[in-house]
Amino acid sequence: MPTPLFIAQIGLTLFVFVMLLSSAAGMVYVERKVAALLQQRIGPYLVGPKGLLQPLADIIKLMFKEELRPSAADAFLFALAPIISATCAFAAFAVVPFGGDTTLLGLIPGGLRLQVADVNVAILVVFAIASMSVYGIVLAGWSSNSKYSLLGGLRSSAQMISYELSYGLALAGVLLVGNSLSLTDIVNRQAGTWLGFIPHWFVVVQPIGFLIYMTAGIAETNRAPFDFPEAEQELVAGYHTEYSSMSFAMFFLAEYVNMVTVSAVATDLFLGGWHGPFLSESIGWIWFLLKVAAILFFYVWMRWTLPRYRYDQLMRFGWKILLPLAVVNLLVTAAGVLYFGS
Amino acid sequence: MQGWLSILIMIALGAGFALISVLLSNVLGPQKPTPEKEAPYECGMPPVGDARERQSVKFYLVAMIFLLFDIEVAFLYPWAMALRDLGWTGFLQVVLFMALLLTGYVYVWRKGALDWGNEKT
Amino acid sequence: METQTVHHGAMFDTNELVINMGPQHPSTHGVLRVVLRLDGEKVVDCDVVIGYLHRGIEKLSENRNWTQIVLLTDRMDYVAAATSNVGYCETVEKLLQLEVPRRARYVRTILCELQRIASHCLWVGTHAMDIGAMTVFLYAFRERELILDLFEEFCGARLTYNSMRIGGLPLDVPPGWAKKVLEFCTIMEAKVGEYEELLTHNRIWLERTKGIGIISGPEATGLGLCGPALRGSGVARDVRKDEPYAAYDEVQFDVVIGTNGDTYDRYLVRMEEFRQSLRIIRQATEGIPEGPIVGKVPRLIKPAAGETYHAIESPKGELGYFIVSDGKSTNPYRFRVRPPSFCNLQGLRRLVRGHLVADVVALIGSIDIVLGEVDR
Numbered sequence: 001m002p003t004p005l006f007i008a009q010i011g012l013t014l015f016v017f018v019m020l021l022s023s024a025a026g027m028v029y030v031e032r033k034v035a036a037l038l039q040q041r042i043g044p045y046l047v048g049p050k051g052l053l054q055p056l057a058d059i060i061k062l063m064f065k066e067e068l069r070p071s072a073a074d075a076f077l078f079a080l081a082p083i084i085s086a087t088c089a090f091a092a093f094a095v096v097p098f099g100g101d102t103t104l105l106g107l108i109p110g111g112l113r114l115q116v117a118d119v120n121v122a123i124l125v126v127f128a129i130a131s132m133s134v135y136g137i138v139l140a141g142w143s144s145n146s147k148y149s150l151l152g153g154l155r156s157s158a159q160m161i162s163y164e165l166s167y168g169l170a171l172a173g174v175l176l177v178g179n180s181l182s183l184t185d186i187v188n189r190q191a192g193t194w195l196g197f198i199p200h201w202f203v204v205v206q207p208i209g210f211l212i213y214m215t216a217g218i219a220e221t222n223r224a225p226f227d228f229p230e231a232e233q234e235l236v237a238g239y240h241t242e243y244s245s246m247s248f249a250m251f252f253l254a255e256y257v258n259m260v261t262v263s264a265v266a267t268d269l270f271l272g273g274w275h276g277p278f279l280s281e282s283i284g285w286i287w288f289l290l291k292v293a294a295i296l297f298f299y300v301w302m303r304w305t306l307p308r309y310r311y312d313q314l315m316r317f318g319w320k321i322l323l324p325l326a327v328v329n330l331l332v333t334a335a336g337v338l339y340f341g342s
Numbered sequence: 343m344q345g346w347l348s349i350l351i352m353i354a355l356g357a358g359f360a361l362i363s364v365l366l367s368n369v370l371g372p373q374k375p376t377p378e379k380e381a382p383y384e385c386g387m388p389p390v391g392d393a394r395e396r397q398s399v400k401f402y403l404v405a406m407i408f409l410l411f412d413i414e415v416a417f418l419y420p421w422a423m424a425l426r427d428l429g430w431t432g433f434l435q436v437v438l439f440m441a442l443l444l445t446g447y448v449y450v451w452r453k454g455a456l457d458w459g460n461e462k463t
Numbered sequence: 464m465e466t467q468t469v470h471h472g473a474m475f476d477t478n479e480l481v482i483n484m485g486p487q488h489p490s491t492h493g494v495l496r497v498v499l500r501l502d503g504e505k506v507v508d509c510d511v512v513i514g515y516l517h518r519g520i521e522k523l524s525e526n527r528n529w530t531q532i533v534l535l536t537d538r539m540d541y542v543a544a545a546t547s548n549v550g551y552c553e554t555v556e557k558l559l560q561l562e563v564p565r566r567a568r569y570v571r572t573i574l575c576e577l578q579r580i581a582s583h584c585l586w587v588g589t590h591a592m593d594i595g596a597m598t599v600f601l602y603a604f605r606e607r608e609l610i611l612d613l614f615e616e617f618c619g620a621r622l623t624y625n626s627m628r629i630g631g632l633p634l635d636v637p638p639g640w641a642k643k644v645l646e647f648c649t650i651m652e653a654k655v656g657e658y659e660e661l662l663t664h665n666r667i668w669l670e671r672t673k674g675i676g677i678i679s680g681p682e683a684t685g686l687g688l689c690g691p692a693l694r695g696s697g698v699a700r701d702v703r704k705d706e707p708y709a710a711y712d713e714v715q716f717d718v719v720i721g722t723n724g725d726t727y728d729r730y731l732v733r734m735e736e737f738r739q740s741l742r743i744i745r746q747a748t749e750g751i752p753e754g755p756i757v758g759k760v761p762r763l764i765k766p767a768a769g770e771t772y773h774a775i776e777s778p779k780g781e782l783g784y785f786i787v788s789d790g791k792s793t794n795p796y797r798f799r800v801r802p803p804s805f806c807n808l809q810g811l812r813r814l815v816r817g818h819l820v821a822d823v824v825a826l827i828g829s830i831d832i833v834l835g836e837v838d839r
Contacts, residue, residue: 013348017355039601066371067364071380083360090356094349119346124419146382147389147482151504151820161408168415175422224595225667235820236489241383246367250360307667308595310821311504312457315404319456323411324447327440330418334425334433386487387496 013094020093024256025055027296034300065245070145073242077143082243082250085136089257092129095122096264097184099274099285122183123171126265130167130220133258134160137222140251141239152238155311159219159226162318167216169326173209173333174269177202183265187273201272205336208329210270212322214295217262219318221255224303226314263295264288407450414443479507486515490593490824493834497811497823504819511811516838524798529555529629529764532798537623539802540836542585543578545614546777547836548627553708554773554784555629556758558766565710566754567631572710572747573644574617574626575775576740580651581610582778582831583733583740587658590730590828594671599661606654609647616640629764631757641748648741648748655737663734672727676814676826679724686813687806690780691732692830696724702776709775714746726829733831765793779803779831800839804832 029044029052036043044051069078119125134157141153178186192200203210219226235241240251267273271291274284309317382389421428421436428435450456480501485491494515500507520539524532536547549571556563588603611621616637618626626633662668678688683696693700701718703711719735721728768790774783780803787797807830814826 009348010351013351013355017352017359021359035597039598040605041601063363063367064370065367066373066379067368068375068379070382071377072382079364082364083357086360087353087356090359091349091353094352119349125349144382146384147480148383151482155504158404161412162404165408165411165415168412169418172415172418172422175419176425179423179426181419181423227595236383236385245371246363250364304598305661306596307591307662307665307671308821309667310671310819312819313670316456319407320451330422331437331440334422334436337425338430338433384483385485385496387483389483 016093017090020090020257020260021253023260024253025059027256027259028055028058028252030296031300031303034297035304038301038304059249062245062249067245067247068242070242072145074143074145077139078242079247081136081140081143082247082254083136084139085133085254086250086257088129088133088136089254089261092126092133092261093257093264095119095125095183096261096268097122097187097273098264098288119182121181123175123181123186126183126261127168127171130258130261131160131164133254136251136254137239140243144239144242146242148235148237148241149239152235152241155235156222156239159222159311159314159318162315163216163219163226163322166212166318166322166326167220169323169330170206170209170213170216171269173206173326173330174202176330176333176337177205178269183268187268187275190272191275199272199276201270201275203270206270206329206333208325209333210266212326212329213266213270215322216318217266218299218302219314221258221262223255223259223299225306225308227303227308259296259299260292263292263299266295267291407456410446411443414439484823485512490589491827492589492832495808495827495832495834495837497827499815499820499823501820504821506815506818506820506823509812509815509823511808513805513808513834513837516834518839520839521798521800525794525796528793529766529795532795533627533629534623534625537625538835539800539839540582540777540779540782540804540833541622542833543582543778544622544624545574545626546578546582546775547782548624549575549709550773550775550777550782551784552627552629553775554771554786555764555766557773558769558771558786558788559629559761559764561630561760562758563631564755564758565752567756567758568710569747569751570632570636570756571627572714573744573751574614575709576744576747577610577613577644579740579778580737580744581607583737584610586733586778586828586831587662587730590825590831591658591662591668593824593828594668596661596665596668599658602654602657602661606651609650613640613644613647616643628757628760630760631755635756636751641751644744644748648745651737651741655734655741659734663731669727671821671825672730672829673725674723675726675818675822676829677723677725678810678814682813683724683810686810688780688810688830689803689806690776690778690831691729691736692780692807692810694719695721695729695732697722700781702774702781706774708773710747711743713750714743716743726825729829763793766790770797774801777803779833779836780807802836802839804834804836808832808837 032054033043033051035041044054047053047057069075137156137160138153141149141151141156144150174186175181178189180186180189186202190200190202194200194204198204240248243251267288272287274288276284276287276291417439418436421432425432482499482501483496484499485496486494491497496512496515498510498512500509518538520535524535527535533548533551536551537544539547553563555561584603584607588600588607591597591599591603614624614626615621617640618624618634620626678686678696680693680696680698683693684698684700688696689700697720699718699720702708703716704718716739719732719739721732766788768788770785770787772783772785774781776782781801782803783801785797785799785801786795789796810830811826814830815823818826
């Protein structure tokens with residue numbers, strides 16, 4: 001006998017899935033509009049009011065394009081790679097809470113938590129799935145049997161595993177402060193303020209951790225200035241050079257969904273999630289959306305302002321600066337936690 | 343358990359969506375392959391050689407070092423959770439653990455495994 | 464291209480990877496083909512293959528009369544077409560020993576410098592885009608548009624101008640044009656600062672350009688590099704100063720040189736050249752003399768038998784024309800161009816060796832080539 005809560009949970013899963021899809025489409029639009037704003041252009045404006053339907057038009061166009069596959073490519077892996085990428089991107093968001101308990105206007109007794117899956121090791125799941133997504137890219141690069149794709153795939157695997165360390169260590173710092181592996185618990189520990197005006201956000205106690213997390217997050221999602229795997233000026237399109245039509249769109253979708261996930265996790269871990277002044281917890285998701293939007297805007301802003309690092313410089317930065325910094329940050333945090341208590 | 347079920351549903355939704363869209367474009371899109379279209383992209387020239395030869399990618403070194411450090415990170419998670427119980431003793435133990443790793447880190451650094459070289463030939 | 468095995472010890476031998484960069488590649492600035500031999504991502508060697516845009520302009524010119532050739536020169540360096548026009552006309556004038564009125568010479572100076580700014584705008588945009596800074600591209604094209612507007616007003620065309628005649632100018636400058644040029648100078652001055660703000664002290668930009676493709680002055684001279692690519696290595700060679708043409712001997716400007724000869728220095732040289740060009744334009748526009756715009760040109764241009772070489776400083780370097788007339792026909796007997804892009808491209812192989820794939824695009828950008836001119 002499915003309880004109302006269970007039905008609501010399934011509904012929420014579907015809802016989140018659709019929202020993620022549309023957020024990816026929305027991000028394509030926002031990316032183009034913000035780029036246009038920064039470059040003093042207009043950006044898309046023809047399809048729909050203010051060009052809002054542009055992403056939809058793009059998807060329909062891609063849908064009607066020919067699916068090309070190089071004759072020498074490994075057929076199975078070539079087809080599998082974009083699906084892995086997209087699946088990982090969606091799965092990672094499943095454990096991210098994005099709002100407090102809500103009763104959905106009294107429909108659900110007991111209240112529903114705005115989160116697809118409330119598992120007690122959410123951070124580990126995010127970390128694990130983020131590591132999985134490299135498979136899609138590596139397989140795409142290798143299976144295409146094209147040199148540009150291969151170089152792109154190799155670059156991205158080296159880059160992603162290098163930055164994963166710092167990413168993981170930055171997460172561990174938050175674990176220490178939050179003393180929980182559950183994202184919901186960590187968010188709830190960030191409610192309230194110090195001295196009445198400093199929000200109880202972990203970014204205040206973990207500023208370096210936040211910076212490391214953001215840097216590693218950009219590298220993990222292959223965004224500028226760390227967008228080497230697809231550095232179009234060098235490798236044409238990197239690992240997805242040979243992809244066309246919807247398979248290509250899947251990589252694109254995965255990239256934007258990953259961006260949303262990284263921003264959402266950053267909000268939960270460092271920026272207090274749905275906690276903020278003025279709004280009660282039941283509509284705290286507005287705060288959450290605002291914070292995620294701010295981080296996403298920052299991403300786009302970075303991309304259209306900065307030049308790209310070179311591959312070896314990125315690796316050097318990751319291994320020689322970010323990693324030691326993350327370790328020191330972790331040890332200092334641990335000492336701090338022990339000294340001041342929790 | 344319900345949490346994990348939801349994750350599974352999410353994975354199924356993601357995979358299903360990806361699969362259906364790719365299949366759909368296979369159905370809707372034209373299928374007129376030509377040898378030129380099926381050749382790998384190499385800037386409009388016939389490709390020289392194969393992409394799957396043995397190459398130096400400096401990658402296996404990174405991968406090995408990564409494995410070592412990733413295990414370190416994996417160890418640190420339970421430690422981070424239990425730190426409040428372990429107290430300063432636990433902290434010192436991890437500092438010692440880090441010191442050992444640091445030695446290895448310094449070694450690979452000095453060996454040049456972390457340099458991706460821009461030196462002139 | 465032959466590949467070799469790279470030895471790392473018995474089990475770990477790897478092969479070099481040969482990869483085509485171009486002709487259809489986003490950052491080879493046209494249809495340049497560079498065949499790279501890579502060890503991992505490091506460039507062991509490269510072959511530069513050109514000729515995809517060859518239209519036989521030199522041979523074609525032997526069947527065109529002297530006036531018609533002006534139009535062909537437009538098609539060489541199409542981002543600075545007026546410069547090629549001026550260079551060609553001056554060469555023929557030298558062959559004819561023709562006196563060009565001062566007013567025409569001043570206008571030519573202004574046009575040449577406007578073209579230098581337009582060309583450098585395109586260069587800074589594409590160079591920055593090659594290194595990943597996309598926004599500079601659109602900013603630079605915004606200002607280039609203003610220059611194209613000025614040209615449109617002067618001669619009606621926006622890209623291939625055909626804006627010169629042997630002996631002077633086809634038309635006098637339109638009324639009010641000089642004022643607009645000065646207004647443009649004021650705008651441009653500020654915009655150059657804007658580009659520099661985005662790039663010059665940007666850490667990533669510095670890391671991507673400093674120490675990349677270092678070439679010493681003597682070596683650059685030996686390879687025949689010219690223009691900013693040579694001046695970046697500290698060689699103060701500028702045709703405008705060394706062998707003044709048009710009205711360059713009547714205006715004040717400095718020859719900008721670099722010190723290290725790396726990509727960053729070549730970048731700095733060009734950025735400063737923006738300012739020097741503006742300085743020249745201001746002086747020339749303010750001091751533009753009254754008078755005729757065409758000299759005493761014979762109705763039928765038919766130079767006496769002989770040959771001449773004349774070079775001007777195009778935005779990319781020393782653009783030279785070597786023309787032979789047999790004195791009998793109304794066509795040149797031999798028409799030969801020394802295109803700066805072609806000579807600079809020779810240096811590419813030397814520059815990229817030992818660098819990484821990502822640096823190749825930065826280096827192609829830093830020598831600033833236009834394939835229309837390389838292939839002719």
